[in-house]
Amino acid sequence: MRRIISILMENEPGALSRVVGLFSQRGYNIETLTVAPTEDETLSRLTLTTFGDDEKIEQITKHLNKLIEVVKLVDLTDGAHIEREIMLVKVKATGSQRAEVKRSVDIFRGQIVDVTSTVYTVQLTGATDKLQAFIDAIGETQVLEVVRSGVSGISRGEKVLNL
């Protein structure tokens, strides 16, 4: 099962490499990974997605919790949550395709953020499956370049991950 694990960790050199190293050391997969400082400059927030059954995820979270720099951790997929990823895509856009691409962008509530005579650069936000659906709709042959931010997430409601 796919999981979104969100971690508050000390904003210190080496912390990220310990998290990433743990995954390779113990043979776990990381599908996406994002990390950035938070409003508290001593803390970073790291979000990663991974796959595994309950036992494997339990081991992953236990080992993450053992890392000295990991302050707090939550498996967002345990409860209601909001998941977002941002994607920038360069799409071929010539002739009649220009209008068609524009229509798809509108349907997916994306924005065209850069234009040349042959290319649109599209920005899209959403859950991972929505971003994939856009690529499928445009058709892989039309897509020149894709860059994704990796998943970020936050719990719904009043639950917060802080100190």
Place this chain on the structure above:
Amino acid sequence: MEELSGGEMVVRALADEGVEFLFGYPGGAVLHIYDALFQQDKVDHILVRHEQAATHAADGYARATGKPGAVLVTSGPGATNAVTGIATASMDSIPMVVISGQVITDWIGDDAFQETDMVGICRPLVKHSWMVRDPRDIPEIFRKAFYVATTGRPGPVLIDIPKDMTAPHNRYPYEYPEHVHMRSYNPVTRGHTGQIRKAVNAMLQAKRPVIYAGGGAIQGEAHEVLTRLGRQLNFPVTNTLMGLGAFPGSDPQFLGMLGQHGTYEANMAMHHADFILCAGARLDDRVTNNADKFCPNATLVHIDVDPASISKNVPANIPIVGPVDQVLGEMLAMVEQSEQQPDQKDLDRWWEEVQGWRQYHALRYDHDADGPMKPQHVVETLYRVTEGKAYVTSDVGQHQMFAAQFYKFDHPRYWINSGGLGTMGFGFPAAMGVQFADPDAMVACVTGEGSIQMNIQEMSTCLQYGLPIKIININNQALGMVRQWQDMQYGGRHSQSYMDSLPDFIALAEAYGHVGMKVERAEDLEGAMKEAFAMTDRLVFMDIYVDPAEHVYPMHIAGGAINDMWLSKTERT
């Protein structure tokens, strides 16, 4: 406030932590620290002959005393030479603080002379690591390093120090922090009482119980309460290779070691148990054999201070995260206060069955008066001559298993071996650390002619510091354990397991200024060993020739359950 240089701070911080011995080897990146060491007398620096030996000696000291070991090595090759010892300590949860020199801050990343990314290399091996980026941080980093190494599940930590951080001309106020606070590191100090009660209820209803204790019971100082609980309940007890001494080896309730080379009765009892109390052990593959077939009928209570050890290999029915001594103490109090007690009839029946397995005498071996000496006989003689009172360190191989099977350890911290990593070359330097910790004690290093050659250079260190270690070299002229596997699984093709061109160990010991003794006949052994141990101020290298064809039994049959064993070259369960 007093002003110190970074180099002086390093040494002072060690003294403030109560470090008696610092095992190390100098080099360019740590010369400022060595200069500071020279100018004080609180911390005793022990000069080894190879950095690997520094880590094993510090490790042996830590295992014998329960105090953290301390190591100082230079950057580059000095640091990488220490890596095997760090990994060894990591696998066996041994508290150790390793200080490595590093090139000056400005040169980091430039492939400077003797630069290695020690923090990176050690990342999977240490509980935590620090690189010093400001000399003013040294006291706090050291305080945290010792705290992390010794609390929770202990383990090695690394402090990497660029040379400019220890420069003598930059001086800063020094104050050693009294308290340490780390918001993201809070080891558990108590087990959950509800879980403990649940475990006690299951325990008191058990009909076929076994207590299975590991290295955590020794590291966690739980031997006393474990012994009291075991005796109070009259349950059979078994220890892992790492746990020997946690429950007295000569106690009638003790079944011997369990696992790959465990006794028949220990492995049978485990397999047929309906209740297992696992205290500070981690159900690793050397114990369980095929984890899917492990103890199919047992309710498993698993106590460990490290939550990640629980349900990692075998799911626990009643997990308890907490210090083993505290949890067992609470259990004992509950048992003593409980009106319900184990059903004696059930227990008697269970003991009868266990005694039946015992009657098999799985550790028996053939004595042939005219044939070559048996390695088992060497360990039995050692046990007799030392009256079970020696510290025994060991290397890795058949000799290690014979020592574990035949030397009965009645006390914790007397059996010192590399269980998790299985590091050949560990035993001799570890014995040095033990002898430093307890200068008047009998320290025997039970080794093989393969293993001893991996750190034999330390005979020089032993001469320098007058360490009267007794090296019991069980010389089977083979990498015996490898050879045994080749006999059993590779049609007897002894690929590279023959130790050809052995040195004359007697002449070698003498060249290093020690005493050498060669023993080839069983009838000479006891006398020679007595003579060796009578030389209380000399290192004696006993080169004892034994049967190269001997195998260690019982031995797990790969892929089977814990009770699937070879019992001799021809019999199996």
